[in-house]
Amino acid sequence: MSDDPVLHTVTLVTEEDEIRVTTDGSLTILQAMHEAGLPVRKACRNGVCGLCKCRVLAGGFTYHWKQPHGLWQRDIDRGCILPCIAHATSDIRLDEILFESEQESNNP
């Protein structure tokens, strides 16, 4: 059996495009997006504020021992997750990703 990490593709569906990021699941989905240079909206990075919320179209993830306190039940019912505490367990497709605006990213 190989010790090579299993890689998963995180596909972000935006209005104009689809963006793909590869992760081995050791990083959260948000960390993988951030390392790829994507200006994903985030604040607490701990599953509390809900700012990073997005929706899963297909694929698997785990929060491990963490709880998505930043989601309402209606969000969960719509398939929303918090990528700041979620790790991909398979290839996964996400939408409703919110990116920082130019103005937000220029402010300290």
Ligand code: FES
């Ligand atoms: S950044 Fe706050 S819940 Fe994800």
